[in-house]
Amino acid sequence: MTTATALPTTTLTKRGPESDISDIADKVFDNIRISPDEILRLFHHPNLADLAMLADVVRQRLVPGHDVTYIVSRNINYTNICWVRCSFCNFYRTPGSNAPDSYVLTRDEIHQKLTELSALGGVEMLMQGGLNPKLKLEWYEELLSWMRDEFPHIIRHCFSPAELIYIAKISKLSMHEMLTRLKAAGLQSIPGGGAEILTDRVRNFISPYKDTADEWLNCMETAHAVGIYSTATMMYGSIDTFEDRVEHLVRLRNLQDISMNNSPAHFRAFAAWNYQPDGTELGGLRASGFDYLRTIAISRIALDNFPHMQASWVTQGPKIGQISLGYGVDDFGQTMMEENVVSAAGCTFAVPISEMERLITDAGYTPARRNTRYERV
Numbered sequence: 001m002t003t004a005t006a007l008p009t010t011t012l013t014k015r016g017p018e019s020d021i022s023d024i025a026d027k028v029f030d031n032i033r034i035s036p037d038e039i040l041r042l043f044h045h046p047n048l049a050d051l052a053m054l055a056d057v058v059r060q061r062l063v064p065g066h067d068v069t070y071i072v073s074r075n076i077n078y079t080n081i082c083w084v085r086c087s088f089c090n091f092y093r094t095p096g097s098n099a100p101d102s103y104v105l106t107r108d109e110i111h112q113k114l115t116e117l118s119a120l121g122g123v124e125m126l127m128q129g130g131l132n133p134k135l136k137l138e139w140y141e142e143l144l145s146w147m148r149d150e151f152p153h154i155i156r157h158c159f160s161p162a163e164l165i166y167i168a169k170i171s172k173l174s175m176h177e178m179l180t181r182l183k184a185a186g187l188q189s190i191p192g193g194g195a196e197i198l199t200d201r202v203r204n205f206i207s208p209y210k211d212t213a214d215e216w217l218n219c220m221e222t223a224h225a226v227g228i229y230s231t232a233t234m235m236y237g238s239i240d241t242f243e244d245r246v247e248h249l250v251r252l253r254n255l256q257d258i259s260m261n262n263s264p265a266h267f268r269a270f271a272a273w274n275y276q277p278d279g280t281e282l283g284g285l286r287a288s289g290f291d292y293l294r295t296i297a298i299s300r301i302a303l304d305n306f307p308h309m310q311a312s313w314v315t316q317g318p319k320i321g322q323i324s325l326g327y328g329v330d331d332f333g334q335t336m337m338e339e340n341v342v343s344a345a346g347c348t349f350a351v352p353i354s355e356m357e358r359l360i361t362d363a364g365y366t367p368a369r370r371n372t373r374y375e376r377v
């Protein structure tokens with residue numbers, strides 16, 4: 001693969017003054033951070049190939065070479081009981097509804113899932129669930145320390161900010177104190193779920209009872225200060241505008257600067273996925289593959305301080321995931337054994353390890369297995 005740094009900016013599409021991004025390209029080539037206005041201009045740029053080329057410049061700067069990593073991991077949704085009722089979610093069952101399919105996984109069920117994961121060479125559990133009023137901090141502490149004792153070789157990548165904010169609230173503890181206790185109990189990394197779009201205009205509409213953008217960011221900043229690494233996400237394509245997506249990216253970039261300068265931990269990676277409208281209260285249309293590739297490429301260019309960019313083949317399908325490797329993505333994400341929030345909204349993709357490696361190889365890259373810390377395993 002040819003690195004884009006060798007290409008002159010005159011190769012960029014120019015269909016009119018508004019689509020000339022040569023000045024932005026020059027900044028990307030010179031490793032100069034682009035401004036929020038320039039990120040917005042990229043969203044209006046009509047040529048995907050230009051965005052791919054620029055994203056690959058940043059990718060090659062941060063992750064040189066042709067390796068594409070992936071992780072053998074398992075999602076464990078420990079409870080679907082949740083009072084928040086986000087309009088884009090059809091995974092939850094409300095507390096007290098006595099819905100026959102509401103659940104909290106037992107220790108035996110979690111043990112079985114982790115045993116299966118271990119047998120397949122898994123190195124990470126991604127554990128998330130609803131905001132269940134019956135589960136207090138002590139329940140999470142006992143669960144983490146039990147999993148650490150039973151499966152010490154599987155990294156505990158657990159609990160999104162929405163859950164953590166709620167646990168702190170019902171425990172009447174500061175975020176710092178609560179995260180310090182969970183870290184002592186065995187929490188090693190935090191997934192970036194629930195970020196949706198980090199503007200309160202969008203959040204107030206699609207998930208009015210959930211945490212605010214400031215609360216989500218404060219949780220991650222505190223986690224980094226406590227020494228817990230995390231990832232970040234963006235769920236786009238509901239009611240968000242390009243301006244909302246720009247604000248989301250800039251707020252993540254600003255926090256990453258703060259964490260990298262002041263804290264022992266930071267965001268390891270970013271992933272974007274599109275809202276899945278099927279069967280949800282919010283409804284609407286599904287974002288296109290074009291929009292996904294544009295969004296992930298621009299994310300790679302804008303988030304110049306994020307070490308890694310993950311593909312989202314669960315929502316986009318393996319073929320778009322494969323194409324995204326040319327749009328700044330250096331990681332194919334996890335082998336999905338379970339993903340209830342997404343699959344409940346109509347997604348059925350599941351790619352075996354051999355197929356994942358074939359897709360990466362077929363796209364001209366070398367598959368490499370990693371752990372949560374992006375160390376090769």
Ligand code: SF4
Nearest residue numbers: 082084085086089092
């Ligand atoms: S997205 Fe999460 S917080 Fe919102 S209703 Fe679903 S489970 Fe609850």
